[in-house]
Amino acid sequence: MRRLVRFSLPEVIFGDGARFGVIQALKALAVEHPLLVTDAGLIAAGWAEELSQHLQHHGFPVTVWSAVTPNPKDHEVNAGARHYLLEDCDGLVALGGGSVIDAAKGIGLLAAHGGDLRDFVGIGRTREPLPPLVAVPTTAGSGADISQYCVITDTSARRKMVMADKNLIPDMSLIDPQTLSTLTPAQAARSGFDVITHAIEAYLSIGANELTDSLAMEALELAAVHLERFAHNPADQEAGRGMAHACLKAAMAFSNAGLGLAHALAHQIGGATDLPHGSVIFRLLPPLLGRYERVSPERTERAARAMAPADAGGSTVEDAVRWLEALRASLDPLETAAVQPLDQPILHAWAEQAQHDVCYLTSPWKPDTEDLVVFLQECFGSDANQ
Numbered sequence: 001m002r003r004l005v006r007f008s009l010p011e012v013i014f015g016d017g018a019r020f021g022v023i024q025a026l027k028a029l030a031v032e033h034p035l036l037v038t039d040a041g042l043i044a045a046g047w048a049e050e051l052s053q054h055l056q057h058h059g060f061p062v063t064v065w066s067a068v069t070p071n072p073k074d075h076e077v078n079a080g081a082r083h084y085l086l087e088d089c090d091g092l093v094a095l096g097g098g099s100v101i102d103a104a105k106g107i108g109l110l111a112a113h114g115g116d117l118r119d120f121v122g123i124g125r126t127r128e129p130l131p132p133l134v135a136v137p138t139t140a141g142s143g144a145d146i147s148q149y150c151v152i153t154d155t156s157a158r159r160k161m162v163m164a165d166k167n168l169i170p171d172m173s174l175i176d177p178q179t180l181s182t183l184t185p186a187q188a189a190r191s192g193f194d195v196i197t198h199a200i201e202a203y204l205s206i207g208a209n210e211l212t213d214s215l216a217m218e219a220l221e222l223a224a225v226h227l228e229r230f231a232h233n234p235a236d237q238e239a240g241r242g243m244a245h246a247c248l249k250a251a252m253a254f255s256n257a258g259l260g261l262a263h264a265l266a267h268q269i270g271g272a273t274d275l276p277h278g279s280v281i282f283r284l285l286p287p288l289l290g291r292y293e294r295v296s297p298e299r300t301e302r303a304a305r306a307m308a309p310a311d312a313g314g315s316t317v318e319d320a321v322r323w324l325e326a327l328r329a330s331l332d333p334l335e336t337a338a339v340q341p342l343d344q345p346i347l348h349a350w351a352e353q354a355q356h357d358v359c360y361l362t363s364p365w366k367p368d369t370e371d372l373v374v375f376l377q378e379c380f381g382s383d384a385n386q
């Protein structure tokens with residue numbers, strides 16, 4: 001008997017200028033006083049001011065909250081929620097990358113429930129609907145504008161808390177490729193690595209289904225065509241649109257299929273080191289493909305073929321690994337050097353914790369602590385960083 005498939009999405013507006021749809025979106029959601037969640041980078045690039053002025057011009061009082069950093073922290077979200085309640089806001093607009101959108105989700109979660117973010121770690125832990133949330137993603141990476149995930153760093157435990165819940169899906173996503181033009185090449189590369197990993201892990205997830213498969217494959221094909229060009233020149237409009245499209249499809253896939261071990265481990269490593277998420281998962285992904293191939297050969301080979309660019313010289317899993325490693329070396333040379341030195345207790349702790357991460361549940365490869373420590377040594381050992 002075939003199992004039932006559930007597929008959840010926000011309403012999406014995609015295309016140049018989509019960000020100006022925020023007025024209609026807020027009206028449709030009956031929001032009168034939004035909290036605009038953004039960060040210092042978006043303020044410096046001028047996007048936050050533009051959106052604030054647009055909102056004010058249309059009669060919305062705007063309160064801005066921008067005290068959000070990459071790998072958003074629990075205390076930032078707590079402070080944002082206090083600000084939301086103090087200012088008597090009735091909805092959220094998140095203008096930024098995954099960190100900003102996740103912070104906005106966390107703010108909505110706490111505004112609706114009170115309590116502590118730790119209470120919501122896991123799957124389906126919300127009890128109340130969240131305040132309306134309109135997301136305007138400004139990176140082609142996290143897919144937080146589409147997904148039911150919210151990832152916040154627990155600064156006392158130095159690990160990331162992962163919350164997965166249908167109530168964490170934004171009400172609307174206004175995906176505007178024009179906003180990608182002010183990314184730095186490193187940001188474009190790292191967010192693109194995240195897209196590739198989302199697509200591969202969604203395709204290989206044990207929660208994958210007919211609906212998510214085609215989206216994941218198309219995301220890989222799009223990223224293979226557009227990522228390098230986009231990362232070398234984020235102002236390239238065509239490549240930006242291609243990556244925004246890849247990001248959307250990968251997010252539609254992973255939000256509904258789940259992810260895998262690259263993310264289960266990255267949540268521990270990113271929480272402990274504060275390294276960029278895209279860099280961490282891309283250190284993990286190439287060696288992981290070999291493990292995935294052992295447990296799911298046909299699907300891993302199909303994914304490898306989908307991401308083989310015409311000039312990559314082959315389409316086996318080995319070719320894909322070589323292409324991914326070359327991509328990482330050329331686009332993110334700094335990457336994970338800061339992880340060193342790693343000692344055994346740290347690797348052991350990450351290996352233990354990763355098995356409790358939501359993303360471990362859907363991984364096709366389910367290693368124990370010992371296997372995971374060996375794998376981490378392979379990824380982050382002294383030879384790996386040469």
Ligand SMILES: [Fe+2]
Binds near residue numbers: 194197198277281
């Ligand atoms: Fe990710």
